[in-house]
Amino acid sequence: MNTQDLALRLTDLSGYAGYQFDCQPIPGETGVLQITVGDYEEIPAFLSVTDSQIICMTHLFNDHEVITAKRTMMLEEMLELNIPMPLSAFSKIGNRYVVFGSLSVNSSIEDICHELITLTENAAEALTVLEEYIR
Amino acid sequence: MSILKKIMTAVRGGAREMGELVVDANAVRIFEQEIREAQTHLRKAKYDLTDVMAKAMQASRQIQSLHHEIDEHEGFVVRAIEQGDEALALSIAEKISRLETDLEEQREVQVTFSGQVERLRSLVSKTERQIREFERQLSMLKTTESVQKASNAIADNFAASSSKMHSARDSLARIKQRQQEKFDQMSAAETVQSETMDESLTDKLRSAGMIQDKTSAKQVLARIKAGQG
Numbered sequence: 001m002n003t004q005d006l007a008l009r010l011t012d013l014s015g016y017a018g019y020q021f022d023c024q025p026i027p028g029e030t031g032v033l034q035i036t037v038g039d040y041e042e043i044p045a046f047l048s049v050t051d052s053q054i055i056c057m058t059h060l061f062n063d064h065e066v067i068t069a070k071r072t073m074m075l076e077e078m079l080e081l082n083i084p085m086p087l088s089a090f091s092k093i094g095n096r097y098v099v100f101g102s103l104s105v106n107s108s109i110e111d112i113c114h115e116l117i118t119l120t121e122n123a124a125e126a127l128t129v130l131e132e133y134i135r
Numbered sequence: 136m137s138i139l140k141k142i143m144t145a146v147r148g149g150a151r152e153m154g155e156l157v158v159d160a161n162a163v164r165i166f167e168q169e170i171r172e173a174q175t176h177l178r179k180a181k182y183d184l185t186d187v188m189a190k191a192m193q194a195s196r197q198i199q200s201l202h203h204e205i206d207e208h209e210g211f212v213v214r215a216i217e218q219g220d221e222a223l224a225l226s227i228a229e230k231i232s233r234l235e236t237d238l239e240e241q242r243e244v245q246v247t248f249s250g251q252v253e254r255l256r257s258l259v260s261k262t263e264r265q266i267r268e269f270e271r272q273l274s275m276l277k278t279t280e281s282v283q284k285a286s287n288a289i290a291d292n293f294a295a296s297s298s299k300m301h302s303a304r305d306s307l308a309r310i311k312q313r314q315q316e317k318f319d320q321m322s323a324a325e326t327v328q329s330e331t332m333d334e335s336l337t338d339k340l341r342s343a344g345m346i347q348d349k350t351s352a353k354q355v356l357a358r359i360k361a362g363q364g
Contacts, residue, residue, distance in 0.1 A: 030288035042306040046289040050281035061303035093290045
């Protein structure tokens with residue numbers, strides 16, 4: 001499976017569980033898809049396919065947006081939220097905090113849709129929960 | 136050093152800058168080479184093991200046959216003594232003594248081979264464990280490598296589209312606005328539903344004659360008549 005195939009299949013779907021997907025393939029050495037779930041335009045999911053996994057990621061905020069004095073508390077809260085948050089986990093790439101989920105490359109299109117929706121809803125909820133730590 | 140520890144060290148050392156990979160292609164190649172070498176060792180150890188096991192079995196068979204031969208010759212000695220042929224008995228006894236020397240030698244050979252079998256068996260299982268461990272680490276390396284490439288590609292894209300990217304505060308404002316809209320829609324729907332229910336109740340009460348419209352034509356007429364009178 002590659003990102004182009006996936007983009008076509010997601011676009012072909014008229015929607016899933018009441019959500020529409022807007023797919024934008026981003027060309028490059030490693031293919032990346034930018035997917036907007038429903039009207040969550042501000043928190044698009046990014047998807048990439050490796051040999052064994054499909055990785056979906058949503059950007060939350062940058063380091064500089066975090067209130068410095070509350071940073072440790074926030075990190076601790078993120079760790080504690082990792083398990084209750086269904087299918088997604090918090091991570092950090094460089095100076096960006098993200099939520100991500102990964103699936104097997106053999107996942108069905110329905111599983112991928114489910115992941116994208118859950119990830120987006122989790123990202124929205126995580127932002128709401130972590131609001132007190134943000135400048 | 137474990138692979139996870141290497142990855143952690145690399146991340147702490149700042150190798151996690153965009154575009155720079157924690158896992159270099161060399162590490163993967165070295166691991167693959169180590170696995171291939173371990174597999175060659177394993178094949179050789181397994182070949183040696185079967186060879187030594189065959190030799191040990193051969194020695195066991197030899198021991199059995201020597202025992203049998205000694206028993207047989209001991210019978211001959213008894214018969215020679217019964218026949219009073221001391222000279223024959225002695226020469227048979229000499230033969231038995233040679234056979235016993237052979238038996239002792241074979242026993243030593245068998246013990247040596249059995250020891251080698253044990254040693255090779257443990258070497259085989261040790262090598263198999265090592266290969267499994269190498270393969271686990273290799274799969275971790277490869278996964279880290281590909282996941283890192285993918286995350287970097289995604290992160291590069293965050294960076295490229297950062298002009299379009301909303302700050303967390305903007306995103307939050309939009310999310311809250313959307314939640315409010317959904318909430319408003321739901322309460323509007325609830326209001327409409329409860330109004331409909333109210334109306335149907337009023338209709339029922341009216342048809343049961345329990346409430347009367349103050350503005351019905353009959354009542355208007357009655358009021359005007361009353362006013363005239």
